[in-house]
Amino acid sequence: MRIYGDLTSGNCLKIKIVADRLGLAYEWVPVDAVKGESRTPAYLALFPAGQIPGVAFADGRRLAQSNAIIRYLARGSALLPDDAFAAATVDQWLFWEQYSHEPAVAVCRAEMKFRGVRREARDPARVARGEAALDLMERHLAGTGWFVGDDATIADVALFAYTQWADEGGFDLAARPAIRDWLDRCKVAFRIEPDAIATAAGR
Incomplete structure (x- = not known):
């Protein structure tokens, strides 16, 4: 492959x-x-x-x-549940990530990190959409350890990918402790060593 x-x-x-x-x-x-x-x-x-x-x-x-x-x-x-409804719930988060999360959080990051856009110059509508997405994640994670079921699934993989870099897009996770704790759990579950990705990516 x-x-x-x-x-x-x-x-x-x-x-x-x-x-x-x-x-x-x-x-x-x-x-x-x-x-x-x-x-x-x-x-x-x-x-x-x-x-x-x-x-x-x-x-x-x-x-x-x-x-x-x-x-x-x-x-x-184990990353994709056998139960049909649980699998559909994973899909629900995957679709939401690409429609409501990635176009805001990831695009703001790309603009700031790769195009030199200043934090205050970000598109207000896009910023509001990103803040709303992160707020929804915080509310969900306040009541559970993972997005679907009792362990990590590809829903967590999909949402982890850009949420871990939300600060590079000007989003503050300081007031979102549930997201921060979940990010730490993801790093353990996915065996991501500190700075390993950053080093590989040349960041």
Whole structure:
């Protein structure tokens, strides 16, 4: 299995977390989307949408879209419940992450970290959307340890990826203790050593 991506991208990081947690063998192929490497003819021949991450399997099949990939990789494991309703609840969080969380939290981070946008110059509507998403997470986590069930699932993987970097997008987690505690649990559950991702990503 080849994983095409960039470790500064939360969407790509999701794939690495799941693959590592499940002990899956893979080759990481660096693709810098900021430099346009996801728009080259060679990359577009593999993944026509020109987005990262992308996964190419040994049998020639390919899959894109981060949450579709982690859902496929996690099948049959504890990261994706067997119970149909619990699995649907995981999907509910995956869809919400891509629609209501990532477009705000991740985009604010990208603007500040990679484009030099000042905190006060962020789009107010996007900021409000990000704050609302984090507030919803805080309320949910105040009453439970994980997003679905009694242990980590790919719902936690998906939401961990960019929430861990929320401060880089100008969002303050200081008043959100439930999220901070959950982030710590995720790092243990996903066996993420301190600064390992930052070092690998060149941050």
